[in-house]
Amino acid sequence: MKNQLTILLFLLFYINGYSQESQYKEYSYSEFFKMIENEQDSVFVLKDALIKYNSKTDLRFRVEADPNQKRDSSYVYRNDIVVNKHLELSNVQFVYNVNSYSRYFEGVLLDIHFKKSILLEDVKSLYLQYCRFEEAFRYTLSNCDQKFSNKAGYDDLANFEYTDFSSSFSFYNNCSNSSLQNSQYFLENSFKPAKKESGFLFNVMGSRFFLFQGNTIANYGFIFYSVSNNSGRTRIDDNLFDSDFIHISKTNQAGNFKWIKNRYTSPVFLELDPFSAGDEVDWNQFEKGFAAYNPLVNYLLKTINRYPVQISEEERNNLVKQYLDSVRIYDEGAFTDEISIKSHFYSYFRSRYNTSIANKVYIDLKDFETQRLAILYKENKSFEGFFTWKINQFLKVFSAYGTKPAKAVVFSMWVILLFALIYLFFPNSWDKHGKNRIIDRFSFFFKYMNKNAGIHEVYLEEQKEELMSYDTFKNLITNSKETVPKFFSFTALPMYKWAISGTKLSAAILKRMDIMKGTWSELPQKKRFWKSILLTGAFTIAILFDIFIKMLNALMLSINTFTTLGFGEIPIKGLPRYLAIVEGFIGWFMLTIFSVSLISQLLN
Numbered sequence: 159m160k161n162q163l164t165i166l167l168f169l170l171f172y173i174n175g176y177s178q179e180s181q182y183k184e185y186s187y188s189e190f191f192k193m194i195e196n197e198q199d200s201v202f203v204l205k206d207a208l209i210k211y212n213s214k215t216d217l218r219f220r221v222e223a224d225p226n227q228k229r230d231s232s233y234v235y236r237n238d239i240v241v242n243k244h245l246e247l248s249n250v251q252f253v254y255n256v257n258s259y260s261r262y263f264e265g266v267l268l269d270i271h272f273k274k275s276i277l278l279e280d281v282k283s284l285y286l287q288y289c290r291f292e293e294a295f296r297y298t299l300s301n302c303d304q305k306f307s308n309k310a311g312y313d314d315l316a317n318f319e320y321t322d323f324s325s326s327f328s329f330y331n332n333c334s335n336s337s338l339q340n341s342q343y344f345l346e347n348s349f350k351p352a353k354k355e356s357g358f359l360f361n362v363m364g365s366r367f368f369l370f371q372g373n374t375i376a377n378y379g380f381i382f383y384s385v386s387n388n389s390g391r392t393r394i395d396d397n398l399f400d401s402d403f404i405h406i407s408k409t410n411q412a413g414n415f416k417w418i419k420n421r422y423t424s425p426v427f428l429e430l431d432p433f434s435a436g437d438e439v440d441w442n443q444f445e446k447g448f449a450a451y452n453p454l455v456n457y458l459l460k461t462i463n464r465y466p467v468q469i470s471e472e473e474r475n476n477l478v479k480q481y482l483d484s485v486r487i488y489d490e491g492a493f494t495d496e497i498s499i500k501s502h503f504y505s506y507f508r509s510r511y512n513t514s515i516a517n518k519v520y521i522d523l524k525d526f527e528t529q530r531l532a533i534l535y536k537e538n539k540s541f542e543g544f545f546t547w548k549i550n551q552f553l554k555v556f557s558a559y560g561t562k563p564a565k566a567v568v569f570s571m572w573v574i575l576l577f578a579l580i581y582l583f584f585p586n587s588w589d590k591h592g593k594n595r596i597i598d599r600f601s602f603f604f605k606y607m608n609k610n611a612g613i614h615e616v617y618l619e620e621q622k623e624e625l626m627s628y629d630t631f632k633n634l635i636t637n638s639k640e641t642v643p644k645f646f647s648f649t650a651l652p653m654y655k656w657a658i659s660g661t662k663l664s665a666a667i668l669k670r671m672d673i674m675k676g677t678w679s680e681l682p683q684k685k686r687f688w689k690s691i692l693l694t695g696a697f698t699i700a701i702l703f704d705i706f707i708k709m710l711n712a713l714m715l716s717i718n719t720f721t722t723l724g725f726g727e728i729p730i731k732g733l734p735r736y737l738a739i740v741e742g743f744i745g746w747f748m749l750t751i752f753s754v755s756l757i758s759q760l761l762n
Contacts (some may be wrong), residue, residue, distance in 0.1 A: 162719055167276060180250070186212035187219045187265060200274075201244040203745065210253045211265035221268055221287060229320040229346040229372075230321035233288060236269050244274040248384045249301065252283045272295040275325075285317040292324050294356075299331045315345040321455055325351050329358035341679065355379045357467065359400070364392040376400035379471050384429075385409050395419055403427075403466060405451055411437075419443060424484060427451035428499055441503060441515045447482075450499045453492035454481050471484040487529050524559040556751060563755035570720065570748045577741045578716035584734045586715055599704055603697055611678050613668045626677050631657075670697075720745035 159715055183206065189476055190209050194202045199235070211219065218239075266285045275293040276283070278391025280301040297316070317330070327349055333340045343615045349358060358378040362368055364619035365388045374397070374601035383409035384393055393416040400423045408415065413741055415433070425447040433439055458464060458477060466474055486492040500523045507516035531547040553559050605616050631650075670696065673692045681689055719738045722745055 182206050182208050184210055186207045186210060187216040187267075188212065188718045189215075190237060190687075191241075191270075194243060194245070197243060199243075201246060203246045205248045206251055207250045209250065209265075211255050211458045213264070214314060216265070219266055219268055220262050220264045221266045223256065223263050229643070233320070235271070235290075237271060240271045241275045244277075245272070246277045246281045247281050250278075250281045252281070252285065254283060254285050276743075283315045285315070285320045287319045289321045290324070291322065293321055294326045295328070296329075301335060307652060315341050315343075318347050319343070320347065322350070325353075326356035326358070327351075328357075330359070330361045331363060332361070333364040341367040342369070343372055344437060347374075349373065349375045350377050355471065358382065359385065361386075363387045364389070366467050368392045369395075370397060370416070371395045373397045374400075379403070380467060381405065382467070384409075385405070387412070388415075389413050392416065397421070397427075399423065402471065402544070403478065405466070406427075408452070415439075417443075422446055425449055425478075427454055430499055430502050432502050435509055439503070441507065441518060449482060449486060450492070450495040450501070452488070453495045454478070457481050457485050457489070459493065469669065487526075487533055488594065493526075493530055497523065500526065513597045517558070520561060521554075521558055524554065528554065541641045553751070556748070556757045559738055560644065560751075560755040560758050563752050566748055566752040566755060570745070570752070572746055573741065573748070574713070574716045577719065577737065578709075578713045580737060581712040581715050581734055586711065586730060586734075596704060599697070599700055601602075603693070603700075607674070607693070608677055608679075612672045613674075716741065721749070722746050 166226070185207060187209055190204075193204070215603045217699040252267075255262060256263060258648070262467075263285065266287050267289055269288045270286075270290075272289065272291045272292070276291060276295045278297045280299055282299070283298075297521060298318075299491070308633055313720075316329075331340070331342065337556045342362055354377050356378055358375055358381045362382045363386050365385070367387060367390045368388055371393060374394070376398060378401045382405045384405075385394070386407065386409040389410055390413040392411065392413060396419045398421045402424050404422055404424055408417070409431050411428060411431065411434075415437040417436060420440070420443045422444065423446065426444060428448050429451045446677060455465060458466060458469070461477065462469070481492075486496050504516060504519040505673070507513075507519060516618065528547065528550040533545070537542040550559075556569050557563065561691065598683050609616060618666060634661060673696060676687060719741045722742050
């Protein structure tokens with residue numbers, strides 16, 4: 159008895175399903191538009207129908223299948239089909255064919271001009287190309303279980319290519335629980351309403367394959383764009399979203415998600431779930447910034463008890479600006495949601511080992527945190543709060559929050575050079591002549607020009623005191639040959655020669671470069687001009703060398719102090735001694751920042 163009841167129920171279900179499909183009236187594409195033309199009313203209504211391609215009468219609705227086809231900017235519209243009636247289609251299936259032999263799509267709404275509003279409910283397999291819509295376009299798909307025989311291989315498909323929409327646009331596909339091969343293609347369409355107060359509403363759920371590429375959405379008062387519960391491939395690529403208010407939602411995305419190269423003319427308000435490893439996301443597309451959508455809605459409901467679409471454009475823009483500038487920083491809940499959105503991007507790029515972009519996201523996240531720390535300090539002033547806030551600012555300037563160790567090195571170089579400039583004008587124990595270096599150089603040349611001796615003799619005379627100490631050592635060696643072991647006299651003499659070799663070498667070089675023979679006053683008048691040029695040149699070179707040595711000493715002193723080497727003393731006196739302590743503290747701090755930043759980048 160039980161088996162008989164089961165068979166009876168199956169037969170009833172089969173008969174009911176067959177009779178339901180048999181209720182659908184069938185029309186060719188030509189017949190469909192003929193019916194619209196013959197309709198006496200201003201509104202054309204059609205329900206429960208199949209629009210099938212007829213190879214004998216519907217050649218007008220056939221296009222060549224070109225996989226590399228792009229929108230042709232020079233396309234000449236035919237204007238042979240103009241629909242001047244409001245259309246209301248419900249539960250209508252446009253059955254189109256893919257003729258693989260002749261490479262044609264058969265059953266395409268090609269080059270149709272719709273002058274009135276369009277309302278489509280549960281319309282399936284709609285293929286548009288080079289169409290124009292002057293008034294509101296609304297598409298709703300909620301009955302996703304009805305199947306038809308479609309030679310294209312899809313039970314539900316929306317394919318919009320190179321089509322222009324000049325008014326409000328709404329597209330809502332909710333087939334998340336359907337077994338249909340649900341796909342949507344939007345390729346190089348133009349959504350540009352004549353009135354800016356028009357809205358753009360787009361919601362796709364449960365798509366097996368979704369492509370939204372090369373489209374222009376501009377001059378809308380608001381844009382709401384949502385994709386969710388898609389189990390297959392989703393691609394949102396190279397589109398322009400031009401509006402003062404843009405909302406993008408991506409939730410419960412199970413399949414492959416590609417979101418790249420889009421352009422947004424204002425900050426984007428996002429609803430996001432974490433990205434998966436197979437997704438492809440472009441950070442640079444958010445040049446104008448982004449923010450969390452849900453806390454904005456909460457703020458609007460709390461403030462004026464209305465949603466974004468219920469507010470005038472001017473009022474919405476003012477409230478949005480207020481939210482972006484202050485509310486999301488002051489309000490703890492909004493701040494938490496904003497950080498969560500940014501963390502999705504940070505985690506995604508780190509998981510793909512894209513350190514460069516991950517660092518950019520991290521800097522953006524830390525900038526936002528620094529703004530929050532400033533607010534917390536103003537609300538509750540304390541040393542800990544002040545220090546935490548300022549250390550964040552310091553880390554931003556000098557190491558980009560630890561993401562750029564090179565910034566710490568560059569800043570360290572500037573600190574070293576600044577302190578070296580200070581040390582340059584103060585004497586230190588590293589500089590043998592100190593501030594008298596230039597005066598000593600003048601004295602040397604005065605002696606040379608007034609003394610009847612070569613320049614090397616003047617030089618040796620100035621080195622006399624130092625040489626005398628070495629001569630004393632030489633005499634000691636000579637007088638002790640017989641009284642000490644030969645080892646000492648044998649090794650001491652080379653040491654003496656090495657000690658005076660530098661002075662002897664300098665004297666030899668100066669002898670070969672001697673400019674004058676005798677004194678300046680004894681030179682003939684005709685030689686004085688050239689000798690004057692040579693002497694001035696030699697003096698300038700000597701002065702430049704002295705300045706270079708003094709600068710080098712100051713630089714080495716600054717490096718020594720900055721790196722906190724110290725050598726057990728501070729080789730400088732006066733005020734710079736205290737500045738050296740400050741430089742040492744800065745150096746310790748900057749080198750620590752550099753080390754931590756470098757280790758952090760190595761670990762990443």
